[in-house]
Amino acid sequence: MAQESLVNLLELxxxxxxxxxxxxxRFLGICPFLGxxxxxxxxxxxxAAVVFVMTLASLLTALIDxxxxxxxxVIGGVDIRLNFLxxxxxxxxxxxxxxxxxxxxxxxxxxxxxxxGIYLPLITTNCAVLGVATLNAGSGRNVWESVVFAFFSxxxxxxxxxxxxxxxxxxxxxxVPRPFQGMAIALITAGILAMAFVGFSGLC
Amino acid sequence: MGSTIFLSAVVLIGIGLILGAAIGxxxxxxxxxxxxxxxxxxxxxxxxxxxxxGRAGCADFARALIGGEAAPAKCPxxxxxxxxxxxxxxxxxIGRAAKQVAVILCGGDLTHAKGQMLYNGVDDxxxxxxxxxxxKGCRYGCLGMGSCARACPFEAIGIVNGLAVVHNxxxxxxxxCVDVCPRGLVKLxxxxxxxxxxxxxxxxxxxxxxxxxxxxxxxxxxxKAADEGQFTVNGFLVEVNYGDYPRPxxxxxAKCPKNCLQxxxxxxxFEYGKSIGESA
Numbered sequence: 001m002a003q004e005s006l007v008n009l010l011e012l013x014x015x016x017x018x019x020x021x022x023x024x025x026r027f028l029g030i031c032p033f034l035g036x037x038x039x040x041x042x043x044x045x046x047x048a049a050v051v052f053v054m055t056l057a058s059l060l061t062a063l064i065d066x067x068x069x070x071x072x073x074v075i076g077g078v079d080i081r082l083n084f085l086x087x088x089x090x091x092x093x094x095x096x097x098x099x100x101x102x103x104x105x106x107x108x109x110x111x112x113x114x115x116x117g118i119y120l121p122l123i124t125t126n127c128a129v130l131g132v133a134t135l136n137a138g139s140g141r142n143v144w145e146s147v148v149f150a151f152f153s154x155x156x157x158x159x160x161x162x163x164x165x166x167x168x169x170x171x172x173x174x175x176v177p178r179p180f181q182g183m184a185i186a187l188i189t190a191g192i193l194a195m196a197f198v199g200f201s202g203l204c
Numbered sequence: 205m206g207s208t209i210f211l212s213a214v215v216l217i218g219i220g221l222i223l224g225a226a227i228g229x230x231x232x233x234x235x236x237x238x239x240x241x242x243x244x245x246x247x248x249x250x251x252x253x254x255x256x257x258g259r260a261g262c263a264d265f266a267r268a269l270i271g272g273e274a275a276p277a278k279c280p281x282x283x284x285x286x287x288x289x290x291x292x293x294x295x296x297x298i299g300r301a302a303k304q305v306a307v308i309l310c311g312g313d314l315t316h317a318k319g320q321m322l323y324n325g326v327d328d329x330x331x332x333x334x335x336x337x338x339x340k341g342c343r344y345g346c347l348g349m350g351s352c353a354r355a356c357p358f359e360a361i362g363i364v365n366g367l368a369v370v371h372n373x374x375x376x377x378x379x380x381c382v383d384v385c386p387r388g389l390v391k392l393x394x395x396x397x398x399x400x401x402x403x404x405x406x407x408x409x410x411x412x413x414x415x416x417x418x419x420x421x422x423x424x425x426x427x428k429a430a431d432e433g434q435f436t437v438n439g440f441l442v443e444v445n446y447g448d449y450p451r452p453x454x455x456x457x458a459k460c461p462k463n464c465l466q467x468x469x470x471x472x473x474f475e476y477g478k479s480i481g482e483s484a
Contacts, residue, residue, distance in 0.1 A: 068215065075207045085212055089219055096223040100230045107234040172354075173328045 010203075012149045017156035019203050022128050024160050024194040029128030033161060034186060036119070043165035047158030049119035051151070053101065054129050057094045058150030061133035062143045064089060070137070083137075090133045098124045128157055164193060241293060242266050248289050249279060254357040256280040256378025269294055280304065281376045304377035304392040306361075306370045308385075310346035311402035311464060313367035316417040317345055333386040340366075341415030344405035346389055352381035372468055397449035398467045401426070401435075401442055409440045420464045426450075429457035 022028045029050075036046045069089065073080045102120045105113040123129060132153050136146040167189050176185050245266040253261035257278045259268055268274040269290065276282075276290035280303070323332055323339035329351035332338040338347045348366035353359075360374035361381060372395070382390045389404050403420035405412050412419035422440035434450040436443045444450065452467050460466075 064219075073211060075211065078207055080208050080211055082212055082215055085215065088216065092219060092223060096227055099227055103230050103234050103236075106236045110236075173326045173331070175327055 008145075009148075012145060013152045014203055016149050016152040017159065018197065018200040021156045021160055021197050021200075022131065022153050023157055024190075024197040026131065028131040029126055029157055032122060032126060032128075033157075033164065033190070034183070036122075037161055037165040037168055037186075040162065040165050040169055043161045044158075045115055046119045046122070047154075047161050049116040049123055050126070050128065050157055051154040052116065053094075053098060053120070053123045053126075054132055054154035054157075055147060055151045056101070057097050057129050058132050058136060059143065059147050060093055060097060061090050062136055062141070062146035064093060065133075065137040066143055070140075086134060086137055087130070090130055090137075094129050094133070095124050128153075160193070160197075164190060167193070239270055241270055244293050245269055245290060248282075248286055248293070250281040250286075252281065252357055254281060254376075254378040254380060256376065256380070272296075280378050303395045304379075305372050305375040305395045306377060306379070306381055306390050307393050307400050307468060308346060308352070308361075308368045308370055308381075309389050309391060309400060309402055309404045310344075310367065310387075311418045311466070312340060312342055312345040312416050313348070313365040315365060317342055317366075318415050320415075330384075330386045342405055342412070342419075344387060344389075344407070345416065346387065351384045351386070352390055355380045355384040370468070391446075393444075393446045394449065397444065397446055398452050399444060399450050399454055399465065400468060401444055401465055403441065403464050406439060406441055412440070418462045418464050421462060423461060426454060426458035426460060426465050430454045 020026060023030065023033045032046055032050070036042045065086070069082045069086055071081075073082075098120055102113075105116065105120075132150045136149060141149060168186060171185060171189065180188070242263070246262060249262040249266060251262050255261065257265045257268075257274065257280065259265040259274070265274060265279065269276060276287045276294065276296070279287065279290075282290065318341045319339050320341040321336065321339060323335065325331060325335055327349050329338070329347040329349045332347050332349055337343045338349075340347065346366075346368050348363055348368060350361070350363045350368065352368050353361040353363055357378065357380060358374050358376055360371050360376070361368050362371060363369075368389075377392055377395070379392055382392060384390075387404070393400070401420050402418070403412075403416075405416075405419060409419070409421035412421065420441050422437065422442060424437060424442065427435045427437060427442060430450040431448075433448055434445055434454075436445050455465055455467065458465055
């Protein structure tokens with residue numbers, strides 16, 4: 001029993017961060033990964049914003065999933081489950097959450113808003129945030145497990161983004177052959193980085 | 205079947221209403237009133253976020269304008285008309301700031317500066333300057349790897365035959381390149397100062413001539429040709445006094461033996477890159 005929960009915990013933390021890295025193993029959130037990875041500062045800002053939003057959003061979506069969508073309602077002797085509404089509801093909830101967060105941040109923490117503000121609207125439609133919600137719902141995790149999983153997944157996303165942006169900053173200075181310049185070499189680098197992350201696959 | 209549709213409709217409508225109401229409430233009670241003038245100013249400002257005004261981007265500058273912490277003319281990019289419009293929105297004085305452009309005080313391109321070694325490392329001036337002083341023999345000259353060109357938000361600097369050259373028609377004088385150059389060769393000068401001495405090496409003249417065909421050797425011909433105080437002599441290096449700069453006709457009169465004294469136009473056209481062209 002104790003061992004089982006330890007394995008579970010490992011999978012939720014190390015597994016989410018390294019083994020099943022959102023960007024490099026699941027290929028979610030590729031657009032911010034390629035879009036804001038040109039400079040380390042922006043990558044750090046984006047990572048922080050994603051950690052923030054993903055954790056909060058997964059708390060909310062997990063609550064909705066556990067207490068509303070995964071429950072069976074019996075109406076007139078018919079057993080009804082609303083699982084099929086997952087994607088629809090999650091998207092709406094995440095988008096609304098980001099909208100509200102933007103205003104709340106601006107009000108209560110202008111410093112944080114300045115740091116994360118421009119990245120927040122970008123996250124509204126980030127597939128990694130929706131991905132973590134659906135993954136949580138699909139594997140039947142409870143609310144706290146979901147939040148832990150989301151937190152470490154987003155850390156993994158941040159890690160990949162920071163590593164990749166550092167690589168790209170270094171690439172700026174290298175003499176890249178003309179056909180590979182720009183996005184081409186970035187994609188190749190991302191592929192090699194993903195291969196490197198496969199090395200973690202034995203961890204848990 | 206019917207009840208499934210009914211229930212999902214109810215749930216979706218319910219969630220939609222709750223979310224909508226929540227957003228409405230949040231916006232109503234927590235919204236931070238933004239000065240409408242910020243938007244107005246932002247539309248007028250160039251929006252390139254170059255930081256030439258010393259603020260973190262145009263939005264920050266707009267806020268500083270409204271707070272009265274900055275004058276409209278602090279924006280080095282905006283044209284005179286835009287600055288006037290900004291001042292009109294704010295209802296304040298324009299504030300004076302002479303238009304400046306950057307100049308790179310080195311004439312040593314690949315043809316004129318002698319190399320000391322083959323540099324094969326990271327293509328960046330800061331890195332190159334740390335590896336035994338880079339590829340060129342002169343320890344004070346332009347390395348020509350384009351750190352300044354990359355830093356320029358307006359692409360006003362080109363690398364011509366291994367020498368960074370500022371194109372005045374694109375330069376707005378934001379000063380980003382000034383901090384980047386590891387040799388400190390970039391200087392912001394008034395746009396009307398057309399004559400420059402393209403050398404910044406404080407070495408003795410024979411030492412300079414060993415590594416470069418067109419150094420300033422401190423002969424003072426230009427000093428004699430110009431009015432008093434327009435040049436400053438500093439050992440083997442003569443510098444233009446940009447507070448009281450000489451007119452372009454000084455070049456004719458001075459007959460600089462090393463062609464180190466040039467107008468910026470002449471500098472661009474003087475044999476540089478004639479054969480090789482842009483290599484950036």
